[in-house]
Amino acid sequence: GEDVEQSLFLSVREGDSSVINCTYTDSSSTYLYWYKQEPGAGLQLLTYIFSNMDMKQDQRLTVLLNKKDKHLSLRIADTQTGDSAIYFCAESIKSSGSARQLTFGSGTQLTVLP
Amino acid sequence: DAGVTQSPTHLIKTRGQQVTLRCSPKSGHDTVSWYQQALGQGPQFIFQYYEEEERQRGNFPDRFSGHQFPNYSSELNVNALLLGDSALYLCASSSYTDRVLNEQFFGPGTRLTVL
Numbered sequence: 001g002e003d004v005e006q007s008l009f010l011s012v013r014e015g016d017s018s019v020i021n022c023t024y025t026d027s028s029s030t031y032l033y034w035y036k037q038e039p040g041a042g043l044q045l046l047t048y049i050f051s052n053m054d055m056k057q058d059q060r061l062t063v064l065l066n067k068k069d070k071h072l073s074l075r076i077a078d079t080q081t082g083d084s085a086i087y088f089c090a091e092s093i094k095s096s097g098s099a100r101q102l103t104f105g106s107g108t109q110l111t112v113l114p
Numbered sequence: 115d116a117g118v119t120q121s122p123t124h125l126i127k128t129r130g131q132q133v134t135l136r137c138s139p140k141s142g143h144d145t146v147s148w149y150q151q152a153l154g155q156g157p158q159f160i161f162q163y164y165e166e167e168e169r170q171r172g173n174f175p176d177r178f179s180g181h182q183f184p185n186y187s188s189e190l191n192v193n194a195l196l197l198g199d200s201a202l203y204l205c206a207s208s209s210y211t212d213r214v215l216n217e218q219f220f221g222p223g224t225r226l227t228v229l
Contacts (some may be wrong), residue, residue: 004156031215042204042220043157045191088156092216098215101147101170104156104208 002088004105011111018076020108022089025070029091032065034074037086037107046074046087078109084112115140118207118221122198125197126227134191135224138208145169146188147218149204163188163207164210174195192226 004024012018024032030051035043049056049072056063056083062075074087086107092100127133135142138147145164149157157221159172163182192199193222202225206218 035220042222043206045217045219048215048217053218066150090156100213101159101162101172102149102157102216103159106154 001057004103004107006087006089008106009109009111011113012079013077013113015060018074018078018079018083018110018112020074020087020089020110022072022074022105024072024089026091026092026103027091028094029065029069030094031092032063032072033090033092034061034063035088035090035104037038037088039085043088046051060114062107077111079110079112081112081114082108086110118205118219120203120205120221120224121171122224123222124227126229128206129195129197130229131228132191132193133226135192135203135205135226136187137190137205137207137221138187139205140219143207143219145210145213146182146186146190147165147206147208149203149206150174150221151204153195153201160190169191172191177189195228197228200226202226 006022033048034046060077064073088104088107090102090104121136147162148160151157161171162169166182177193179191202223204223205221208218
């Protein structure tokens with residue numbers, strides 16, 4: 001079955017690093033994604049990682065993928081108050097023909113304290 | 115370059131009514147996906163349209179239907195509204211030629227409240 005799980009809440013101090021974790025179930029996922037959602041807004045794609053990679057770094061963001069354990073994490077360095085938002089991980093699942101759909105976790109609410 | 119746009123922003127309906135939500139994809143995109151996001155939850159996939167046809171569907175009843183027009187814009191229709199249909203409805207666009215990467219760009223959503 002398809003299920004993506006995340007912890008619900010994370011609080012960090014401004015300037016610290018944040019690590020948001022996610023587990024997924026579909027081993028056929030080719031890409032995994034991290035999205036950010038601010039209050040009252042749609043989803044913004046932050047970064048993605050191809051399933052044959054272990055790590056991807058993009059400025060303050062580092063994505064780690066453990067394919068054996070189906071574990072994905074997002075590390076945000078030097079976390080700022082503007083990083084306060086809900087973060088969703090998602091996997092791309094092949095459903096019919098060549099079509100793929102995104103399956104999302106429930107989201108992690110990141111609160112950055114001054 | 116306009117991103118994904120959705121209308122209306124907010125909508126209030128009563129049980130049993132029907133609703134139509136609209137989406138215009140990002141310029142250059144030809145595929146539109148719709149998601150339902152209930153309060154405190156992640157988005158749930160409803161269906162995806164490409165070349166004016168429904169290409170795949172999530173676990174939603176037939177009360178949810180859609181359409182894609184030749185200009186790639188799309189509508190989501192929900193009939194016989196239930197209280198549980200209250201949610202943020204998100205539209206995402208992507209490019210079929212990029213379907214393996216499946217990079218989807220989301221609109222701001224339509225907040226539907228069913229009373």
